[in-house]
Amino acid sequence: MAESNHWQLIPLDDFERPSAPASTLVQKALIRLHSLIGSDADEDATPEDQDFPHYREFDLAPAVAAVDDAWQELNKTPCVRFVVSPPFSGTGAILREWAEQQGYQQLQVPNVEQLESADTDAWWQAQKCERWLLDEFSSFWLRTTSHMQFMRSLLPRLLRGELGEGVVVVDSWTFAFLQRAWPLSLPHCYCFAAATPELLRQVCIEGSDKRLRKLAAKARGNVGVALALWALERDSERQAPQIPREADDGTAFILYALLLHHGLRGEHLQWVLPMLAPDQLDVQLLRLQQNAVIELDDEGVWRITVYAYIDVRDFLAARGYWLDGF
Amino acid sequence: MDTEQFLAIFKEINSAVLIEIGVVIAAALLFIWCSQRLLPMLANHLHGKQRLFVLALIPTVRVIVFIFAIVWIVPLVIEPTARNMVAILGAAGLAIGFALKDYVSSIIAGVVAVYEVPYRPGDWISVDGTYGEVKHIGMRAVEIVTPDDTVVFIPHLKLWSNLIHNANNGGPSLMCVVDFYLHPEHDANQVKHLLEDVALTSPYVQLAKPIVVVANEEPWGTHYKLKAYPIDPRQQFQFMTDLTARGKSCLRELPVNFAQLSPEHAAQVGPY
Numbered sequence: 001m002a003e004s005n006h007w008q009l010i011p012l013d014d015f016e017r018p019s020a021p022a023s024t025l026v027q028k029a030l031i032r033l034h035s036l037i038g039s040d041a042d043e044d045a046t047p048e049d050q051d052f053p054h055y056r057e058f059d060l061a062p063a064v065a066a067v068d069d070a071w072q073e074l075n076k077t078p079c080v081r082f083v084v085s086p087p088f089s090g091t092g093a094i095l096r097e098w099a100e101q102q103g104y105q106q107l108q109v110p111n112v113e114q115l116e117s118a119d120t121d122a123w124w125q126a127q128k129c130e131r132w133l134l135d136e137f138s139s140f141w142l143r144t145t146s147h148m149q150f151m152r153s154l155l156p157r158l159l160r161g162e163l164g165e166g167v168v169v170v171d172s173w174t175f176a177f178l179q180r181a182w183p184l185s186l187p188h189c190y191c192f193a194a195a196t197p198e199l200l201r202q203v204c205i206e207g208s209d210k211r212l213r214k215l216a217a218k219a220r221g222n223v224g225v226a227l228a229l230w231a232l233e234r235d236s237e238r239q240a241p242q243i244p245r246e247a248d249d250g251t252a253f254i255l256y257a258l259l260l261h262h263g264l265r266g267e268h269l270q271w272v273l274p275m276l277a278p279d280q281l282d283v284q285l286l287r288l289q290q291n292a293v294i295e296l297d298d299e300g301v302w303r304i305t306v307y308a309y310i311d312v313r314d315f316l317a318a319r320g321y322w323l324d325g326f
Numbered sequence: 327m328d329t330e331q332f333l334a335i336f337k338e339i340n341s342a343v344l345i346e347i348g349v350v351i352a353a354a355l356l357f358i359w360c361s362q363r364l365l366p367m368l369a370n371h372l373h374g375k376q377r378l379f380v381l382a383l384i385p386t387v388r389v390i391v392f393i394f395a396i397v398w399i400v401p402l403v404i405e406p407t408a409r410n411m412v413a414i415l416g417a418a419g420l421a422i423g424f425a426l427k428d429y430v431s432s433i434i435a436g437v438v439a440v441y442e443v444p445y446r447p448g449d450w451i452s453v454d455g456t457y458g459e460v461k462h463i464g465m466r467a468v469e470i471v472t473p474d475d476t477v478v479f480i481p482h483l484k485l486w487s488n489l490i491h492n493a494n495n496g497g498p499s500l501m502c503v504v505d506f507y508l509h510p511e512h513d514a515n516q517v518k519h520l521l522e523d524v525a526l527t528s529p530y531v532q533l534a535k536p537i538v539v540v541a542n543e544e545p546w547g548t549h550y551k552l553k554a555y556p557i558d559p560r561q562q563f564q565f566m567t568d569l570t571a572r573g574k575s576c577l578r579e580l581p582v583n584f585a586q587l588s589p590e591h592a593a594q595v596g597p598y
Contacts, residue, residue, distance in 0.1 A: 145523040145576050180533045181526055249561065253529040273529055275568050320374035320498055320557050322533035 006199035007066035012084055012189035017326065018196075020217035058203035058227065063094040063192070064101065070190065079161030084191040086172045086326040087259060088224035088306045091192060092135050095169050099133035104167065107132045109140035110150065118149035124163055131165050138171035138262040143272045148181065155182055172324035173259040180322060191326075194221025205230045220310070220326055228306040241292035241308040243315045250276055250284050252319050255304065255312050258294065259324075263303035335410045336403060343402050354395040361387045362462075369448075373558060374498040381447035382496065385440045385463040428483060432466040435482035439463065444490045450500055450559055452491035453480050459560070473563060493559070499535055500559035504569040506550040509583035514541055517550065517582060524573045525554040530565035532557045547585030 020028075071077075085091030099106060110123040141147040155178075157163055170178070172191075179185065197212035203223055205212065207230075215233075219226035232238050244251070250273075257272050258264055264272070270281060285302060288294040293308040304312055317323055337343075362384060369380040404410050422430045445451045445468060449460045456478050458470035467479045484490070494500040508517065518539045525537040535555035542549045552573065556565035577584070 143527045143529075145520060145527055145572075148523045148527060177533070249558075249564075257529070272527075274572070275529070275564065318373055318376070320532065 004202070005062045005065060006196060006202050007063040008193040009067050009070035009083075009190050010193045012082075012191050012325075014193075015191050015221075015326070016194060018194050018213065018217045018221050021214055024214055024217055058090070058223065060090070060094050060097050062202065063090070064098045066192075067094065067098045077165060078188040079164070080158045080166050080168060080188065082168045082170055082175070082186050082189045084172050084175045084189055084325075085169050086191075086220070086222050086324065087262070087304065087309055088228070089192060089222050090224050092169050094192075095133060095167060096135055099135075099167065102131070104131045104133045105129045107134045107166075109134075109136050115141060115150045116146045118146070118153045120150065120153045120157055124157075129164065132163070133167050133169070135169040136262075137168050138174035138260070141261075142264075142268055143177075143257070143260060151178070152182065155184075155186075159184075159187070171259075171262050172326050173256075174262070176322060176324045177260055192223075195219065195223045195226055199223065200226055200230075203227065218310070220313075222326065225306060225309055229310075232307060240311070241305060243293060243308070243311055244287050244291045246287065247315065250280060251288065252316060252321065254281070254284055254288070255293075256316055256321055258302060258304050259312070259316075263297070263301040265300050266302065269302065332413070335405065335413055337405060339403065347399050347402060350395055350398050354391050357391050358388050361391075366447075378446065378448040378496055378498065382443070384447055385436075388465075389437060389440050428481075429466065431486070432481045432483040435485040436463070436465050436467075439468070439482055439485060443496065444485060445492055446496050448494075448559075449496060450493040450562070452493070453484055453488060456480070498557075498559060499532065499555050500562055501553055501555055502562050502566050502569070504552045504566050504573065506552065506573055506577065507546075507585040507587065508548045508550065508577070509585050510543070510547045512548070512580075512582045514548065516580065517541075517548075517577070520576055520580065521550060521552045521573060524569060524576055525552055528554075528565065528568050528572065530556045530561050530568055544591075546587055546591045 071081075083091055083095055096106065098104075105127070107129075108127055110120075113119075114123045141151060158166070158168070175186075175189075195216045197209045197216065200207075200212045200216060200223070203226075205215070205226065207215070215226050215230060219229055229240075232240055253273050253276070254269065257269060261268070261272075266281070266285070269285075270276070270278060273281065276284070285294065289296065291308075292305055293312065294302050295305050296302055313323065365380055365384050365387070369377045372380060400406060404414060439445065440463075445460050445463070447460050447463060450457065451460055451470060453470075456470070456472065458472040458476075458478060460468055461471050461477070462469040467481045470478050470480065472478060506521065518541065521539045522537050525531050526533075531537070532555040538553040540551045540553065542551075552569060554565075554569070556562050574584075
């Protein structure tokens with residue numbers, strides 16, 4: 001398996017996004033122009049009723065092996081390693097599998113009282129262990145002043161090694177925000193290398209090199225997104241979800257908050273977006289859900305759908321938002 | 327110059343020339359009219375730099391079309407020799423000097439405005455104490471809309487002698503300043519960090535730009551200025567409202583008391 005494994009865990013600074021071929025750029029520009037002109041031809045489609053395929057059905061074992069390979073080469077294990085995870089890349093699941101094999105304990109997230117009081121010690125003492133994995137680093141806190149205090153208290157303790165040896169999986173959007181919120185750049189940051197045609201074949205996507213390169217570029221090197229786009233390409237009856245034409249500032253706030261926190265419950269969205277009235281928030285959420293841009297999972301958490309992710313990212317980029325590095 | 331000499335400057339104008347002039351003027355007006363409607367429509371679908379770029383094209387396109395039309399029409403009417411041009415410009419200068427001085431001055435300032443770009447559509451400017459967003463740059467005047475939705479027409483003439491305050495200068499960055507007046511008994515560093523976090527956690531904030539808190543001690547207490555940029559200049563008032571509302575709430579929880587200003591002090595602490 002080692003010869004044919006194309007998964008690679010690399011230092012974050014080495015990440016290179018696959019460049020899009022000219023035809024993809026032209027196609028993208030045409031789609032954008034089409035949306036500006038304002039064709040309503042797609043309104044007949046009801047994305048809500050579409051049965052989208054499950055996108056994350058790839059074998060985790062080769063990716064876990066790549067994590068092992070990358071970290072076995074290190075002479076000295078750093079106290080904490082950050083693995084930056086673009087949305088839908090499956091990095092969290094891979095690291096959970098790896099942690100289980102390596103005997104790393106999965107840390108429970110702090111409760112609301114600990115977050116509000118920035119009490120990192122109470123949180124840590126309750127589950128103290130030598131080697132740990134914190135895979136929900138993006139979702140346990142909210143973008144509020146009190147939770148920012150907790151993060152500012154936690155990050156220096158992690159870097160000083162006060163919490164032992166651990167691995168933190170952080171969403172790329174959270175990572176970008178923390179880089180702005182906290183002046184010190186985080187050391188020992190890793191991510192999976194961008195998808196190549198070989199890696200896409202390894203996760204059972206079929207096609208010529210040219211087609212797979214195009215797909216990898218369209219998915220921004222993200223395997224999970226590439227799988228979703230490939231599933232859409234194969235089924236001509238399914239259409240990619242689109243940002244509703246009525247999208248406004250409120251829509252952008254919601255989409256950014258969902259990406260920053262890896263999904264949020266309705267009441268938490270209200271906390272981080274207090275300027276939106278509850279009824280306004282409901283209307284926005286339902287409209288986005290009708291367009292299959294977001295979905296409500298079994299735990300009552302609103303999340304961006306994988307099929308809409310690239311569109312959502314472009315939408316936020318056009319509005320001048322602070323984006324992730326992927 | 328007698329009448330005959332003056333008339334000799336002009337070419338013989340027949341019906342074909344008149345039709346050609348009419349077509350050129352009509353085409354130029356149609357082109358300008360279309361650009362003044364289509365470009366704002368396109369800009370409304372864009373945000374940030376792209377929107378401002380498209381809006382800035384409107385006056386530029388008009389001036390280019392205007393010059394193009396003049397260059398086309400003038401040789402049809404007069405023989406474009408140096409002598410003829412001096413004669414025509416002299417006569418025109420005399421008329422302008424007496425009757426249309428301000429009007430022509432505004433038009434020339436409008437051309438200069440396109441070249442020097444002291445304001446572009448989409449900019450937030452303040453002229454003679456009137457603040458608003460530039461919606462349209464006409465031949466004679468610039469049209470701004472104030473936050474109270476009042477349209478104000480400002481002649482380009484103001485460009486020659488008045489100070490033009492441009493808050494975003496063609497870019498999407500517009501600094502907002504929110505004031506907090508606190509009782510002097512508090513930990514200033516704690517308040518400073520808290521206010522920075524208030525801005526950092528605002529959904530409106532442009533994270534790519536700096537957030538700064540400035541404190542100034544006054545006889546009645548401490549005056550804090552929280553300076554940050556919204557993502558879009560059009561969000562400036564919602565952004566300031568959000569910072570004020572959440573800032574007050576967080577300061578109360580700290581707890582910090584707000585300054586109780588006497589009417590005399592309150593009058594001194596104006597926005598300017």
